[in-house]
Amino acid sequence: MINELEKIKDSVLLQDIKVEELSSMLGCLRGVIKHYKKGEEVLSQGAEIKKFGLLTEGKLQVVQYDYLGNKSILSIIEPKQIFAEAYAYVNKIPSMNVEALVDSTVLFLDSDKLSSPCQNCCSFHKQLVKNLLFIISNKNVNLTEKIECMAKRTTKEKLLTFLSLESIKQNSKEIYIQYDRQGLADYLGVERSAMSAELSKLKNEGIIEYNKNWFKLL
Amino acid sequence: MINELEKIKDSVLLQDIKVEELSSMLGCLRGVIKHYKKGEEVLSQGAEIKKFGLLTEGKLQVVQYDYLGNKSILSIIEPKQIFAEAYAYVNKIPSMNVEALVDSTVLFLDSDKLSSPCQNCCSFHKQLVKNLLFIISNKNVNLTEKIECMAKRTTKEKLLTFLSLESIKQNSKEIYIQYDRQGLADYLGVERSAMSAELSKLKNEGIIEYNKNWFKLL
DNA sequence: TATAATCCGTTGTTTTTCCAACATACTTTT
DNA sequence: AAAAGTATGTTGGAAAAACAACGGATTATA
Numbered sequence: 462m463i464n465e466l467e468k469i470k471d472s473v474l475l476q477d478i479k480v481e482e483l484s485s486m487l488g489c490l491r492g493v494i495k496h497y498k499k500g501e502e503v504l505s506q507g508a509e510i511k512k513f514g515l516l517t518e519g520k521l522q523v524v525q526y527d528y529l530g531n532k533s534i535l536s537i538i539e540p541k542q543i544f545a546e547a548y549a550y551v552n553k554i555p556s557m558n559v560e561a562l563v564d565s566t567v568l569f570l571d572s573d574k575l576s577s578p579c580q581n582c583c584s585f586h587k588q589l590v591k592n593l594l595f596i597i598s599n600k601n602v603n604l605t606e607k608i609e610c611m612a613k614r615t616t617k618e619k620l621l622t623f624l625s626l627e628s629i630k631q632n633s634k635e636i637y638i639q640y641d642r643q644g645l646a647d648y649l650g651v652e653r654s655a656m657s658a659e660l661s662k663l664k665n666e667g668i669i670e671y672n673k674n675w676f677k678l679l
Numbered sequence: 680m681i682n683e684l685e686k687i688k689d690s691v692l693l694q695d696i697k698v699e700e701l702s703s704m705l706g707c708l709r710g711v712i713k714h715y716k717k718g719e720e721v722l723s724q725g726a727e728i729k730k731f732g733l734l735t736e737g738k739l740q741v742v743q744y745d746y747l748g749n750k751s752i753l754s755i756i757e758p759k760q761i762f763a764e765a766y767a768y769v770n771k772i773p774s775m776n777v778e779a780l781v782d783s784t785v786l787f788l789d790s791d792k793l794s795s796p797c798q799n800c801c802s803f804h805k806q807l808v809k810n811l812l813f814i815i816s817n818k819n820v821n822l823t824e825k826i827e828c829m830a831k832r833t834t835k836e837k838l839l840t841f842l843s844l845e846s847i848k849q850n851s852k853e854i855y856i857q858y859d860r861q862g863l864a865d866y867l868g869v870e871r872s873a874m875s876a877e878l879s880k881l882k883n884e885g886i887i888e889y890n891k892n893w894f895k896l897l
Numbered sequence: 898t899a900t901a902a903t904c905c906g907t908t909g910t911t912t913t914t915c916c917a918a919c920a921t922a923c924t925t926t927t
Numbered sequence: 928a929a930a931a932g933t934a935t936g937t938t939g940g941a942a943a944a945a946c947a948a949c950g951g952a953t954t955a956t957a
Contacts, residue, residue: 525827528843533830535823547823550816556847576809590808591794597815598768604822605753605765609743611829612751612868615943625746629774642905650830652945657906832945833913860935870915875936
């Protein structure tokens, strides 16, 4: 257990919480550690969620099957990240699965206990709540930005919206993006090759320059 | 002040908080009431946000101007709803404005105070945090669902994804939707008339039936 | 280093969407 | 009930995106 805490003590969720407090936190939040083999289901569609997860080791993917049975990957969970937190707080049945991409270890924490601190109002509780609010709010802002891009009607506008948002975030006309072309196309909800063609056009029109992950707004 | 509290005491944020506790809460969270004339700016782009708002009276709209200066309405805020809460918890400068559509009254609450309860750990704090987590998580789930719809490549798929999500939520093949055609088109990010045409096609193909706000999946 | 695998851009064709304009139905007002 | 306003459906042409297929470049691997 101590070993697991060591791996996640500098996660965003546990930020600014003293190491000495971590183990008492585990008890308070009914921390449970579970191990999963590659390919195993960590959370399955339709099951009610009362705890959220903090990945201590391995890699997970959040997938969703639509009305036709088509699989789509919603996100990849890396160590120190939390998942299923939104569904733990709204009492809705999630419509997605979480699967282990490699052998993984997850620390589950009780969402009810987190938001209803114990009698003695331990100091770490304040910080935990603050961190959780930050994480969820941040996700919220990111989702809103993605929607802002996707809502544009043309691929050209989607690209320019994305790039100008990045430009603001990176506070520069020259930016580096985290996605490869396929990843960017998925993010914007368009087809890769069509997007590539559109990028070329933007370059020819003298609106942007780019090379691999580097982009410049002119 | 008492008058204002009366109007919002059954909002989601203040759910399950005793009326007697509300006024002490106001002090603790540094509650400030502000009035706005129709057309006035409630929050302006680029200004740092330390407090979030709870609309007690009137109507607000959240608008955004993109890189070309085009205005788009992100959401309409009705009484008892909160706004700007996500931006209050991530330390990001918001890229949107909030404007008063009619004369409005807003109660601003200190986001820091909410997540860092006072010494005596008042009982309402627990409930407030719980409620806030619920609201933000809920928004999160809704945004994710919208993205799920928008990510589909064709209008037909967007419609069917939306309808089947509603079908699950309303637990029936027959559903009533909250949007009119223009609203639904905006939600899905497509053009209204093209969407209408697609709906007709789906009806002809025997995949759905509909009449005004009523839809049935076959 | 050779080979395989992956990523990225290009092109032509097919499909879908947008857009504008108009017709019809429904609602609200007077 | 007439008139005006609003919401929805329809259509055809223009624009854009998807799709498939391919070639060159880069990266990973044997």
